[in-house]
Amino acid sequence: MKKRSFGRTGQQVGEVGFGAWAIGGSWGNVSEHDAEAALHAALDAGVTFIDTADVYGGGRSERLIARVLKQRHQDDVIVATKAGRQLNPHVAGAYTADALTRFVEGSLERLQTDALDLVQLHCPPTDVYYRPEVFEALDRLVQAGKIRHYGVSVEKVEEAIKALEYPIASVQIIYNLFRQRPAELFFRLAQERQVAVIARVPLASGLLTGKLSDSSQFAADDHRAFNRHGEAFDVGETFSGVPFEVGLKAVEELRSVAGTLPMAQFALRWILMSEAVTVVIPGARNPDQAVSNARAAELPALTADQMDAARSIYDRLIRPHVHQRW
Known part of the structure:
Protein backbone atom coordinates (compact mmCIF):
# COMPACT_ATOMS: atom_id res chain seq x y z
CA MET A 1 0.00 0.00 0.00
CA LYS A 2 1.16 3.52 -0.76
CA LYS A 3 2.33 5.44 2.30
CA ARG A 4 2.13 9.08 3.29
CA SER A 5 4.10 11.12 5.82
CA PHE A 6 2.33 11.47 9.14
CA GLY A 7 2.86 15.18 9.63
CA ARG A 8 6.15 16.13 11.19
CA THR A 9 6.47 12.95 13.27
CA GLY A 10 8.85 11.37 10.76
CA GLN A 11 6.58 8.33 10.49
CA GLN A 12 4.95 6.90 7.38
CA VAL A 13 1.51 5.28 7.31
CA GLY A 14 -0.48 3.40 4.71
CA GLU A 15 -2.96 5.84 3.19
CA VAL A 16 -5.95 3.63 4.01
CA GLY A 17 -6.21 2.84 7.71
CA PHE A 18 -8.75 1.03 9.88
CA GLY A 19 -11.42 2.79 11.92
CA ALA A 20 -12.21 0.61 14.93
CA TRP A 21 -15.48 2.16 16.13
CA ALA A 22 -17.64 -0.51 14.52
CA ALA A 35 -13.90 -8.15 14.66
CA GLU A 36 -10.56 -9.96 14.95
CA ALA A 37 -10.90 -11.37 11.44
CA ALA A 38 -11.54 -7.88 10.05
CA LEU A 39 -8.44 -6.55 11.79
CA HIS A 40 -6.28 -9.41 10.52
CA ALA A 41 -7.58 -8.90 6.97
CA ALA A 42 -6.84 -5.18 7.10
CA LEU A 43 -3.31 -5.74 8.36
CA ASP A 44 -2.72 -8.45 5.75
CA ALA A 45 -3.80 -5.92 3.10
CA GLY A 46 -1.14 -3.43 4.19
CA VAL A 47 -2.95 -1.28 6.74
CA THR A 48 -0.50 0.25 9.23
CA PHE A 49 -2.76 2.76 11.03
CA ILE A 50 -5.60 1.84 13.37
CA ASP A 51 -7.84 4.42 15.01
CA THR A 52 -9.81 3.62 18.15
CA ALA A 53 -11.06 5.26 21.37
CA ASP A 54 -11.37 4.36 25.01
CA VAL A 55 -15.17 4.56 24.84
CA TYR A 56 -15.65 2.28 21.83
CA GLY A 57 -17.48 -0.61 23.42
CA GLY A 58 -16.31 0.52 26.85
CA GLY A 59 -12.72 -0.43 25.97
CA ARG A 60 -13.61 -3.49 23.87
CA SER A 61 -12.13 -2.03 20.70
CA GLU A 62 -8.76 -1.31 22.36
CA ARG A 63 -8.61 -4.80 23.88
CA LEU A 64 -9.36 -6.47 20.54
CA ILE A 65 -6.63 -4.47 18.82
CA ALA A 66 -4.10 -5.39 21.50
CA ARG A 67 -5.00 -9.07 21.18
CA VAL A 68 -4.62 -9.12 17.39
CA LEU A 69 -1.32 -7.23 17.38
CA LYS A 70 0.03 -9.57 20.05
CA GLN A 71 -0.98 -12.59 17.98
CA ARG A 72 0.82 -11.17 14.96
CA HIS A 73 3.94 -9.98 16.81
CA GLN A 74 3.59 -6.90 14.60
CA ASP A 75 5.26 -3.68 15.72
CA ASP A 76 5.01 -1.50 12.61
CA VAL A 77 1.41 -0.44 13.23
CA ILE A 78 0.50 2.96 14.65
CA VAL A 79 -2.45 2.71 17.02
CA ALA A 80 -4.21 6.00 17.65
CA THR A 81 -6.70 6.21 20.47
CA LYS A 82 -8.89 9.00 21.82
CA ALA A 83 -9.73 10.33 25.26
CA GLY A 84 -12.29 12.61 26.84
CA ARG A 85 -15.71 11.16 26.12
CA GLN A 86 -15.75 9.27 29.42
CA LEU A 87 -16.30 12.61 31.13
CA ASN A 88 -19.79 13.04 32.54
CA PRO A 89 -20.81 15.75 32.18
CA HIS A 90 -18.76 16.23 29.04
CA VAL A 91 -17.80 19.86 29.62
CA ALA A 92 -14.64 21.85 28.94
CA GLY A 93 -13.80 22.33 32.60
CA ALA A 94 -13.62 18.56 33.11
CA TYR A 95 -10.61 18.27 30.77
CA THR A 96 -8.10 18.37 33.62
CA ALA A 97 -4.58 16.98 33.81
CA ASP A 98 -5.74 14.36 36.31
CA ALA A 99 -8.58 13.21 34.07
CA LEU A 100 -6.39 12.99 30.98
CA THR A 101 -3.74 11.07 32.89
CA ARG A 102 -6.38 8.63 34.13
CA PHE A 103 -7.72 8.07 30.62
CA VAL A 104 -4.24 7.56 29.18
CA GLU A 105 -3.32 5.04 31.85
CA GLY A 106 -6.51 3.12 31.14
CA SER A 107 -5.71 2.96 27.42
CA LEU A 108 -2.13 1.91 28.17
CA GLU A 109 -3.48 -1.05 30.13
CA ARG A 110 -6.06 -2.08 27.53
CA LEU A 111 -3.66 -1.70 24.59
CA GLN A 112 -0.93 -3.51 26.54
CA THR A 113 1.81 -1.06 25.69
CA ASP A 114 4.29 1.15 27.52
CA ALA A 115 3.52 4.28 25.48
CA LEU A 116 0.57 5.26 23.31
CA ASP A 117 1.51 6.14 19.71
CA LEU A 118 -1.07 8.91 19.40
CA VAL A 119 -3.70 10.24 21.80
CA GLN A 120 -6.42 12.50 20.44
CA LEU A 121 -8.84 14.65 22.36
CA HIS A 122 -12.18 13.08 21.46
CA CYS A 123 -14.35 15.82 19.98
CA PRO A 124 -14.18 18.03 23.07
CA PRO A 125 -16.39 21.09 23.59
CA THR A 126 -15.21 24.07 21.56
CA ASP A 127 -14.04 25.89 24.70
CA VAL A 128 -11.31 23.28 25.21
CA TYR A 129 -9.44 24.72 22.24
CA TYR A 130 -9.20 28.01 24.15
CA ARG A 131 -7.68 26.35 27.23
CA PRO A 132 -3.87 26.12 26.76
CA GLU A 133 -3.56 24.20 30.02
CA VAL A 134 -5.22 21.18 28.41
CA PHE A 135 -2.50 20.98 25.79
CA GLU A 136 0.16 21.65 28.41
CA ALA A 137 -1.12 18.59 30.26
CA LEU A 138 -0.68 16.55 27.09
CA ASP A 139 2.86 17.92 26.75
CA ARG A 140 3.61 16.63 30.24
CA LEU A 141 2.28 13.19 29.31
CA VAL A 142 4.69 13.17 26.37
CA GLN A 143 7.55 14.18 28.67
CA ALA A 144 6.56 11.40 31.08
CA GLY A 145 6.82 8.87 28.25
CA LYS A 146 3.18 7.80 28.44
CA ILE A 147 2.32 9.09 24.96
CA ARG A 148 4.50 9.72 21.91
CA HIS A 149 2.32 12.26 20.11
CA TYR A 150 -1.03 13.92 20.57
CA GLY A 151 -3.69 15.42 18.36
CA VAL A 152 -7.38 16.27 18.26
CA SER A 153 -10.54 14.86 16.76
CA VAL A 154 -12.92 17.68 15.91
CA GLU A 155 -16.51 18.28 14.89
CA LYS A 156 -16.02 21.66 13.21
CA VAL A 157 -13.57 23.20 10.79
CA GLU A 158 -13.23 26.20 13.11
CA GLU A 159 -12.05 23.88 15.91
CA ALA A 160 -9.51 22.27 13.59
CA ILE A 161 -8.07 25.66 12.64
CA LYS A 162 -7.87 26.78 16.27
CA ALA A 163 -6.14 23.52 17.25
CA LEU A 164 -3.32 24.29 14.81
CA GLU A 165 -2.09 26.92 17.28
CA TYR A 166 -0.88 24.09 19.54
CA PRO A 167 1.99 21.62 18.92
CA ILE A 168 -0.32 18.86 17.75
CA ALA A 169 0.73 16.02 15.48
CA SER A 170 -2.64 15.47 13.84
CA VAL A 171 -6.23 16.56 13.33
CA GLN A 172 -8.97 14.04 12.76
CA ILE A 173 -11.95 15.51 10.91
CA ILE A 174 -14.97 14.34 8.95
CA TYR A 175 -14.14 14.61 5.27
CA ASN A 176 -15.99 12.80 2.52
CA LEU A 177 -18.11 13.37 -0.57
CA PHE A 178 -20.83 14.75 1.72
CA ARG A 179 -18.53 16.92 3.88
CA GLN A 180 -16.21 18.88 1.61
CA ARG A 181 -15.66 22.08 3.57
CA PRO A 182 -12.31 21.07 5.21
CA ALA A 183 -10.64 21.35 1.79
CA GLU A 184 -11.45 25.04 1.45
CA LEU A 185 -9.00 26.46 4.00
CA PHE A 186 -8.11 24.00 6.74
CA PHE A 187 -6.20 21.58 4.51
CA ARG A 188 -3.84 24.31 3.31
CA LEU A 189 -3.18 25.46 6.87
CA ALA A 190 -2.52 21.91 8.05
CA GLN A 191 -0.04 21.34 5.24
CA GLU A 192 1.76 24.58 6.05
CA ARG A 193 2.18 23.47 9.66
CA GLN A 194 3.02 19.85 8.72
CA VAL A 195 0.09 18.50 10.70
CA ALA A 196 -1.30 15.11 9.69
CA VAL A 197 -4.95 14.94 8.61
CA ILE A 198 -6.97 11.85 9.47
CA ALA A 199 -10.18 11.66 7.40
CA ARG A 200 -12.92 10.04 9.43
CA VAL A 201 -16.50 8.98 8.64
CA PRO A 202 -15.32 8.55 5.04
CA LEU A 203 -18.35 6.53 3.95
CA ALA A 204 -20.95 8.68 5.73
CA SER A 205 -22.02 5.86 8.07
CA GLY A 206 -22.49 3.50 5.15
CA LEU A 207 -24.46 5.82 2.89
CA LEU A 208 -21.53 6.11 0.49
CA THR A 209 -21.20 2.34 0.16
CA GLY A 210 -24.28 2.46 -2.06
CA LYS A 211 -25.73 -0.49 -0.15
CA LEU A 212 -28.38 1.34 1.85
CA SER A 213 -31.93 2.06 0.74
CA ASP A 214 -35.08 3.65 2.12
CA SER A 215 -36.02 0.23 3.49
CA SER A 216 -32.74 -0.33 5.37
CA GLN A 217 -33.25 -1.30 9.01
CA PHE A 218 -30.73 -0.76 11.82
CA ALA A 219 -30.41 -2.49 15.18
CA ALA A 220 -31.51 -0.57 18.26
CA ASP A 221 -27.89 -0.27 19.43
CA ASP A 222 -26.73 1.08 16.04
CA HIS A 223 -26.18 4.86 16.10
CA ARG A 224 -27.82 5.03 12.67
CA ALA A 225 -31.04 4.17 14.50
CA PHE A 226 -30.64 6.07 17.77
CA ASN A 227 -28.72 9.19 16.72
CA ARG A 228 -30.36 10.30 13.49
CA HIS A 229 -31.29 13.62 15.03
CA GLY A 230 -28.35 13.98 17.41
CA GLU A 231 -30.07 12.38 20.39
CA ALA A 232 -26.86 10.85 21.79
CA PHE A 233 -24.01 12.89 20.27
CA ASP A 234 -23.35 15.30 17.42
CA VAL A 235 -25.70 14.51 14.56
CA GLY A 236 -22.83 15.09 12.13
CA GLU A 237 -21.40 11.72 13.19
CA THR A 238 -24.42 9.91 11.74
CA PHE A 239 -24.73 9.96 7.94
CA SER A 240 -22.40 13.00 8.10
CA GLY A 241 -25.38 15.09 9.21
CA VAL A 242 -27.11 14.66 5.84
CA PRO A 243 -30.82 13.78 5.93
CA PHE A 244 -31.03 10.09 5.04
CA GLU A 245 -33.35 10.51 2.05
CA VAL A 246 -31.21 13.33 0.63
CA GLY A 247 -28.12 11.17 0.98
CA LEU A 248 -29.76 8.29 -0.87
CA LYS A 249 -30.68 10.61 -3.75
CA ALA A 250 -27.11 11.92 -3.97
CA VAL A 251 -25.67 8.41 -3.96
CA GLU A 252 -27.87 7.43 -6.88
CA GLU A 253 -26.41 10.32 -8.88
CA LEU A 254 -22.88 9.47 -7.76
CA ARG A 255 -23.22 5.92 -9.10
CA SER A 256 -22.95 7.17 -12.67
CA VAL A 257 -19.88 9.22 -11.72
CA ALA A 258 -18.19 6.18 -10.16
CA GLY A 259 -18.77 4.16 -13.31
CA THR A 260 -17.57 0.59 -12.84
CA LEU A 261 -15.94 1.27 -9.48
CA PRO A 262 -17.66 0.00 -6.32
CA MET A 263 -19.18 3.02 -4.60
CA ALA A 264 -17.22 2.59 -1.37
CA GLN A 265 -13.90 2.40 -3.19
CA PHE A 266 -14.82 5.40 -5.32
CA ALA A 267 -15.68 7.39 -2.19
CA LEU A 268 -12.39 6.47 -0.52
CA ARG A 269 -10.36 7.22 -3.65
CA TRP A 270 -12.06 10.62 -3.88
CA ILE A 271 -10.76 11.44 -0.39
CA LEU A 272 -7.25 10.29 -1.27
CA MET A 273 -7.19 12.70 -4.21
CA SER A 274 -6.32 15.37 -1.65
CA GLU A 275 -2.60 15.53 -0.86
CA ALA A 276 -3.44 17.11 2.51
CA VAL A 277 -5.09 13.88 3.70
CA THR A 278 -2.60 11.63 5.45
CA VAL A 279 -4.81 8.61 6.08
CA VAL A 280 -8.48 7.74 5.68
CA ILE A 281 -10.02 5.45 8.30
CA PRO A 282 -13.04 3.48 7.05
CA GLY A 283 -14.50 0.97 9.45
CA ALA A 284 -15.07 -2.69 8.70
CA ARG A 285 -17.27 -5.29 10.38
CA ASN A 286 -15.82 -8.27 8.52
CA PRO A 287 -12.77 -9.29 6.42
CA ASP A 288 -14.42 -8.63 3.05
CA GLN A 289 -15.13 -5.02 3.95
CA ALA A 290 -11.61 -4.55 5.29
CA VAL A 291 -9.99 -5.88 2.12
CA SER A 292 -12.28 -3.88 -0.17
CA ASN A 293 -11.47 -0.68 1.73
CA ALA A 294 -7.72 -1.29 1.49
CA ARG A 295 -7.96 -1.84 -2.27
CA ALA A 296 -9.10 1.75 -2.73
CA ALA A 297 -5.43 2.71 -2.37
CA GLU A 298 -4.62 0.74 -5.52
CA LEU A 299 -7.06 2.60 -7.76
CA PRO A 300 -5.85 5.09 -10.37
CA ALA A 301 -6.52 8.76 -9.84
CA LEU A 302 -10.04 9.95 -10.54
CA THR A 303 -10.50 12.09 -13.64
CA ALA A 304 -11.11 15.82 -13.63
CA ASP A 305 -14.61 15.14 -14.96
CA GLN A 306 -15.35 12.80 -12.07
CA MET A 307 -14.10 15.33 -9.53
CA ASP A 308 -16.17 18.11 -11.13
CA ALA A 309 -19.30 15.96 -11.21
CA ALA A 310 -18.90 14.97 -7.57
CA ARG A 311 -18.52 18.61 -6.60
CA SER A 312 -21.62 19.56 -8.58
CA ILE A 313 -23.73 16.94 -6.80
CA TYR A 314 -22.44 18.17 -3.45
CA ASP A 315 -23.17 21.81 -4.25
CA ARG A 316 -26.68 21.08 -5.47
CA LEU A 317 -27.93 18.47 -2.99
CA ILE A 318 -25.70 18.31 0.08
CA ARG A 319 -24.15 21.74 0.69
CA PRO A 320 -27.37 23.41 1.95
CA HIS A 321 -27.65 20.85 4.75
CA VAL A 322 -24.09 20.70 6.07
CA HIS A 323 -21.62 23.18 4.68
CA GLN A 324 -21.82 26.05 7.17
CA ARG A 325 -22.90 23.88 10.10
CA TRP A 326 -19.59 22.07 10.50
Whole structure:
Protein backbone atom coordinates (compact mmCIF):
# COMPACT_ATOMS: atom_id res chain seq x y z
CA MET A 1 0.00 0.00 0.00
CA LYS A 2 1.16 3.52 -0.76
CA LYS A 3 2.33 5.44 2.30
CA ARG A 4 2.13 9.08 3.29
CA SER A 5 4.10 11.12 5.82
CA PHE A 6 2.33 11.47 9.14
CA GLY A 7 2.86 15.18 9.63
CA ARG A 8 6.15 16.13 11.19
CA THR A 9 6.47 12.95 13.27
CA GLY A 10 8.85 11.37 10.76
CA GLN A 11 6.58 8.33 10.49
CA GLN A 12 4.95 6.90 7.38
CA VAL A 13 1.51 5.28 7.31
CA GLY A 14 -0.48 3.40 4.71
CA GLU A 15 -2.96 5.84 3.19
CA VAL A 16 -5.95 3.63 4.01
CA GLY A 17 -6.21 2.84 7.71
CA PHE A 18 -8.75 1.03 9.88
CA GLY A 19 -11.42 2.79 11.92
CA ALA A 20 -12.21 0.61 14.93
CA TRP A 21 -15.48 2.16 16.13
CA ALA A 22 -17.64 -0.51 14.52
CA ILE A 23 -15.80 -3.40 16.18
CA GLY A 24 -16.25 -1.71 19.55
CA GLY A 25 -19.94 -0.85 19.58
CA SER A 26 -22.80 1.40 18.44
CA TRP A 27 -22.98 -0.32 15.04
CA GLY A 28 -25.13 -3.31 15.92
CA ASN A 29 -23.68 -6.66 16.91
CA VAL A 30 -20.18 -7.50 15.69
CA SER A 31 -18.84 -10.73 17.17
CA GLU A 32 -15.32 -10.85 18.54
CA HIS A 33 -14.50 -13.45 15.88
CA ASP A 34 -15.62 -11.14 13.06
CA ALA A 35 -13.90 -8.15 14.66
CA GLU A 36 -10.56 -9.96 14.95
CA ALA A 37 -10.90 -11.37 11.44
CA ALA A 38 -11.54 -7.88 10.05
CA LEU A 39 -8.44 -6.55 11.79
CA HIS A 40 -6.28 -9.41 10.52
CA ALA A 41 -7.58 -8.90 6.97
CA ALA A 42 -6.84 -5.18 7.10
CA LEU A 43 -3.31 -5.74 8.36
CA ASP A 44 -2.72 -8.45 5.75
CA ALA A 45 -3.80 -5.92 3.10
CA GLY A 46 -1.14 -3.43 4.19
CA VAL A 47 -2.95 -1.28 6.74
CA THR A 48 -0.50 0.25 9.23
CA PHE A 49 -2.76 2.76 11.03
CA ILE A 50 -5.60 1.84 13.37
CA ASP A 51 -7.84 4.42 15.01
CA THR A 52 -9.81 3.62 18.15
CA ALA A 53 -11.06 5.26 21.37
CA ASP A 54 -11.37 4.36 25.01
CA VAL A 55 -15.17 4.56 24.84
CA TYR A 56 -15.65 2.28 21.83
CA GLY A 57 -17.48 -0.61 23.42
CA GLY A 58 -16.31 0.52 26.85
CA GLY A 59 -12.72 -0.43 25.97
CA ARG A 60 -13.61 -3.49 23.87
CA SER A 61 -12.13 -2.03 20.70
CA GLU A 62 -8.76 -1.31 22.36
CA ARG A 63 -8.61 -4.80 23.88
CA LEU A 64 -9.36 -6.47 20.54
CA ILE A 65 -6.63 -4.47 18.82
CA ALA A 66 -4.10 -5.39 21.50
CA ARG A 67 -5.00 -9.07 21.18
CA VAL A 68 -4.62 -9.12 17.39
CA LEU A 69 -1.32 -7.23 17.38
CA LYS A 70 0.03 -9.57 20.05
CA GLN A 71 -0.98 -12.59 17.98
CA ARG A 72 0.82 -11.17 14.96
CA HIS A 73 3.94 -9.98 16.81
CA GLN A 74 3.59 -6.90 14.60
CA ASP A 75 5.26 -3.68 15.72
CA ASP A 76 5.01 -1.50 12.61
CA VAL A 77 1.41 -0.44 13.23
CA ILE A 78 0.50 2.96 14.65
CA VAL A 79 -2.45 2.71 17.02
CA ALA A 80 -4.21 6.00 17.65
CA THR A 81 -6.70 6.21 20.47
CA LYS A 82 -8.89 9.00 21.82
CA ALA A 83 -9.73 10.33 25.26
CA GLY A 84 -12.29 12.61 26.84
CA ARG A 85 -15.71 11.16 26.12
CA GLN A 86 -15.75 9.27 29.42
CA LEU A 87 -16.30 12.61 31.13
CA ASN A 88 -19.79 13.04 32.54
CA PRO A 89 -20.81 15.75 32.18
CA HIS A 90 -18.76 16.23 29.04
CA VAL A 91 -17.80 19.86 29.62
CA ALA A 92 -14.64 21.85 28.94
CA GLY A 93 -13.80 22.33 32.60
CA ALA A 94 -13.62 18.56 33.11
CA TYR A 95 -10.61 18.27 30.77
CA THR A 96 -8.10 18.37 33.62
CA ALA A 97 -4.58 16.98 33.81
CA ASP A 98 -5.74 14.36 36.31
CA ALA A 99 -8.58 13.21 34.07
CA LEU A 100 -6.39 12.99 30.98
CA THR A 101 -3.74 11.07 32.89
CA ARG A 102 -6.38 8.63 34.13
CA PHE A 103 -7.72 8.07 30.62
CA VAL A 104 -4.24 7.56 29.18
CA GLU A 105 -3.32 5.04 31.85
CA GLY A 106 -6.51 3.12 31.14
CA SER A 107 -5.71 2.96 27.42
CA LEU A 108 -2.13 1.91 28.17
CA GLU A 109 -3.48 -1.05 30.13
CA ARG A 110 -6.06 -2.08 27.53
CA LEU A 111 -3.66 -1.70 24.59
CA GLN A 112 -0.93 -3.51 26.54
CA THR A 113 1.81 -1.06 25.69
CA ASP A 114 4.29 1.15 27.52
CA ALA A 115 3.52 4.28 25.48
CA LEU A 116 0.57 5.26 23.31
CA ASP A 117 1.51 6.14 19.71
CA LEU A 118 -1.07 8.91 19.40
CA VAL A 119 -3.70 10.24 21.80
CA GLN A 120 -6.42 12.50 20.44
CA LEU A 121 -8.84 14.65 22.36
CA HIS A 122 -12.18 13.08 21.46
CA CYS A 123 -14.35 15.82 19.98
CA PRO A 124 -14.18 18.03 23.07
CA PRO A 125 -16.39 21.09 23.59
CA THR A 126 -15.21 24.07 21.56
CA ASP A 127 -14.04 25.89 24.70
CA VAL A 128 -11.31 23.28 25.21
CA TYR A 129 -9.44 24.72 22.24
CA TYR A 130 -9.20 28.01 24.15
CA ARG A 131 -7.68 26.35 27.23
CA PRO A 132 -3.87 26.12 26.76
CA GLU A 133 -3.56 24.20 30.02
CA VAL A 134 -5.22 21.18 28.41
CA PHE A 135 -2.50 20.98 25.79
CA GLU A 136 0.16 21.65 28.41
CA ALA A 137 -1.12 18.59 30.26
CA LEU A 138 -0.68 16.55 27.09
CA ASP A 139 2.86 17.92 26.75
CA ARG A 140 3.61 16.63 30.24
CA LEU A 141 2.28 13.19 29.31
CA VAL A 142 4.69 13.17 26.37
CA GLN A 143 7.55 14.18 28.67
CA ALA A 144 6.56 11.40 31.08
CA GLY A 145 6.82 8.87 28.25
CA LYS A 146 3.18 7.80 28.44
CA ILE A 147 2.32 9.09 24.96
CA ARG A 148 4.50 9.72 21.91
CA HIS A 149 2.32 12.26 20.11
CA TYR A 150 -1.03 13.92 20.57
CA GLY A 151 -3.69 15.42 18.36
CA VAL A 152 -7.38 16.27 18.26
CA SER A 153 -10.54 14.86 16.76
CA VAL A 154 -12.92 17.68 15.91
CA GLU A 155 -16.51 18.28 14.89
CA LYS A 156 -16.02 21.66 13.21
CA VAL A 157 -13.57 23.20 10.79
CA GLU A 158 -13.23 26.20 13.11
CA GLU A 159 -12.05 23.88 15.91
CA ALA A 160 -9.51 22.27 13.59
CA ILE A 161 -8.07 25.66 12.64
CA LYS A 162 -7.87 26.78 16.27
CA ALA A 163 -6.14 23.52 17.25
CA LEU A 164 -3.32 24.29 14.81
CA GLU A 165 -2.09 26.92 17.28
CA TYR A 166 -0.88 24.09 19.54
CA PRO A 167 1.99 21.62 18.92
CA ILE A 168 -0.32 18.86 17.75
CA ALA A 169 0.73 16.02 15.48
CA SER A 170 -2.64 15.47 13.84
CA VAL A 171 -6.23 16.56 13.33
CA GLN A 172 -8.97 14.04 12.76
CA ILE A 173 -11.95 15.51 10.91
CA ILE A 174 -14.97 14.34 8.95
CA TYR A 175 -14.14 14.61 5.27
CA ASN A 176 -15.99 12.80 2.52
CA LEU A 177 -18.11 13.37 -0.57
CA PHE A 178 -20.83 14.75 1.72
CA ARG A 179 -18.53 16.92 3.88
CA GLN A 180 -16.21 18.88 1.61
CA ARG A 181 -15.66 22.08 3.57
CA PRO A 182 -12.31 21.07 5.21
CA ALA A 183 -10.64 21.35 1.79
CA GLU A 184 -11.45 25.04 1.45
CA LEU A 185 -9.00 26.46 4.00
CA PHE A 186 -8.11 24.00 6.74
CA PHE A 187 -6.20 21.58 4.51
CA ARG A 188 -3.84 24.31 3.31
CA LEU A 189 -3.18 25.46 6.87
CA ALA A 190 -2.52 21.91 8.05
CA GLN A 191 -0.04 21.34 5.24
CA GLU A 192 1.76 24.58 6.05
CA ARG A 193 2.18 23.47 9.66
CA GLN A 194 3.02 19.85 8.72
CA VAL A 195 0.09 18.50 10.70
CA ALA A 196 -1.30 15.11 9.69
CA VAL A 197 -4.95 14.94 8.61
CA ILE A 198 -6.97 11.85 9.47
CA ALA A 199 -10.18 11.66 7.40
CA ARG A 200 -12.92 10.04 9.43
CA VAL A 201 -16.50 8.98 8.64
CA PRO A 202 -15.32 8.55 5.04
CA LEU A 203 -18.35 6.53 3.95
CA ALA A 204 -20.95 8.68 5.73
CA SER A 205 -22.02 5.86 8.07
CA GLY A 206 -22.49 3.50 5.15
CA LEU A 207 -24.46 5.82 2.89
CA LEU A 208 -21.53 6.11 0.49
CA THR A 209 -21.20 2.34 0.16
CA GLY A 210 -24.28 2.46 -2.06
CA LYS A 211 -25.73 -0.49 -0.15
CA LEU A 212 -28.38 1.34 1.85
CA SER A 213 -31.93 2.06 0.74
CA ASP A 214 -35.08 3.65 2.12
CA SER A 215 -36.02 0.23 3.49
CA SER A 216 -32.74 -0.33 5.37
CA GLN A 217 -33.25 -1.30 9.01
CA PHE A 218 -30.73 -0.76 11.82
CA ALA A 219 -30.41 -2.49 15.18
CA ALA A 220 -31.51 -0.57 18.26
CA ASP A 221 -27.89 -0.27 19.43
CA ASP A 222 -26.73 1.08 16.04
CA HIS A 223 -26.18 4.86 16.10
CA ARG A 224 -27.82 5.03 12.67
CA ALA A 225 -31.04 4.17 14.50
CA PHE A 226 -30.64 6.07 17.77
CA ASN A 227 -28.72 9.19 16.72
CA ARG A 228 -30.36 10.30 13.49
CA HIS A 229 -31.29 13.62 15.03
CA GLY A 230 -28.35 13.98 17.41
CA GLU A 231 -30.07 12.38 20.39
CA ALA A 232 -26.86 10.85 21.79
CA PHE A 233 -24.01 12.89 20.27
CA ASP A 234 -23.35 15.30 17.42
CA VAL A 235 -25.70 14.51 14.56
CA GLY A 236 -22.83 15.09 12.13
CA GLU A 237 -21.40 11.72 13.19
CA THR A 238 -24.42 9.91 11.74
CA PHE A 239 -24.73 9.96 7.94
CA SER A 240 -22.40 13.00 8.10
CA GLY A 241 -25.38 15.09 9.21
CA VAL A 242 -27.11 14.66 5.84
CA PRO A 243 -30.82 13.78 5.93
CA PHE A 244 -31.03 10.09 5.04
CA GLU A 245 -33.35 10.51 2.05
CA VAL A 246 -31.21 13.33 0.63
CA GLY A 247 -28.12 11.17 0.98
CA LEU A 248 -29.76 8.29 -0.87
CA LYS A 249 -30.68 10.61 -3.75
CA ALA A 250 -27.11 11.92 -3.97
CA VAL A 251 -25.67 8.41 -3.96
CA GLU A 252 -27.87 7.43 -6.88
CA GLU A 253 -26.41 10.32 -8.88
CA LEU A 254 -22.88 9.47 -7.76
CA ARG A 255 -23.22 5.92 -9.10
CA SER A 256 -22.95 7.17 -12.67
CA VAL A 257 -19.88 9.22 -11.72
CA ALA A 258 -18.19 6.18 -10.16
CA GLY A 259 -18.77 4.16 -13.31
CA THR A 260 -17.57 0.59 -12.84
CA LEU A 261 -15.94 1.27 -9.48
CA PRO A 262 -17.66 0.00 -6.32
CA MET A 263 -19.18 3.02 -4.60
CA ALA A 264 -17.22 2.59 -1.37
CA GLN A 265 -13.90 2.40 -3.19
CA PHE A 266 -14.82 5.40 -5.32
CA ALA A 267 -15.68 7.39 -2.19
CA LEU A 268 -12.39 6.47 -0.52
CA ARG A 269 -10.36 7.22 -3.65
CA TRP A 270 -12.06 10.62 -3.88
CA ILE A 271 -10.76 11.44 -0.39
CA LEU A 272 -7.25 10.29 -1.27
CA MET A 273 -7.19 12.70 -4.21
CA SER A 274 -6.32 15.37 -1.65
CA GLU A 275 -2.60 15.53 -0.86
CA ALA A 276 -3.44 17.11 2.51
CA VAL A 277 -5.09 13.88 3.70
CA THR A 278 -2.60 11.63 5.45
CA VAL A 279 -4.81 8.61 6.08
CA VAL A 280 -8.48 7.74 5.68
CA ILE A 281 -10.02 5.45 8.30
CA PRO A 282 -13.04 3.48 7.05
CA GLY A 283 -14.50 0.97 9.45
CA ALA A 284 -15.07 -2.69 8.70
CA ARG A 285 -17.27 -5.29 10.38
CA ASN A 286 -15.82 -8.27 8.52
CA PRO A 287 -12.77 -9.29 6.42
CA ASP A 288 -14.42 -8.63 3.05
CA GLN A 289 -15.13 -5.02 3.95
CA ALA A 290 -11.61 -4.55 5.29
CA VAL A 291 -9.99 -5.88 2.12
CA SER A 292 -12.28 -3.88 -0.17
CA ASN A 293 -11.47 -0.68 1.73
CA ALA A 294 -7.72 -1.29 1.49
CA ARG A 295 -7.96 -1.84 -2.27
CA ALA A 296 -9.10 1.75 -2.73
CA ALA A 297 -5.43 2.71 -2.37
CA GLU A 298 -4.62 0.74 -5.52
CA LEU A 299 -7.06 2.60 -7.76
CA PRO A 300 -5.85 5.09 -10.37
CA ALA A 301 -6.52 8.76 -9.84
CA LEU A 302 -10.04 9.95 -10.54
CA THR A 303 -10.50 12.09 -13.64
CA ALA A 304 -11.11 15.82 -13.63
CA ASP A 305 -14.61 15.14 -14.96
CA GLN A 306 -15.35 12.80 -12.07
CA MET A 307 -14.10 15.33 -9.53
CA ASP A 308 -16.17 18.11 -11.13
CA ALA A 309 -19.30 15.96 -11.21
CA ALA A 310 -18.90 14.97 -7.57
CA ARG A 311 -18.52 18.61 -6.60
CA SER A 312 -21.62 19.56 -8.58
CA ILE A 313 -23.73 16.94 -6.80
CA TYR A 314 -22.44 18.17 -3.45
CA ASP A 315 -23.17 21.81 -4.25
CA ARG A 316 -26.68 21.08 -5.47
CA LEU A 317 -27.93 18.47 -2.99
CA ILE A 318 -25.70 18.31 0.08
CA ARG A 319 -24.15 21.74 0.69
CA PRO A 320 -27.37 23.41 1.95
CA HIS A 321 -27.65 20.85 4.75
CA VAL A 322 -24.09 20.70 6.07
CA HIS A 323 -21.62 23.18 4.68
CA GLN A 324 -21.82 26.05 7.17
CA ARG A 325 -22.90 23.88 10.10
CA TRP A 326 -19.59 22.07 10.50
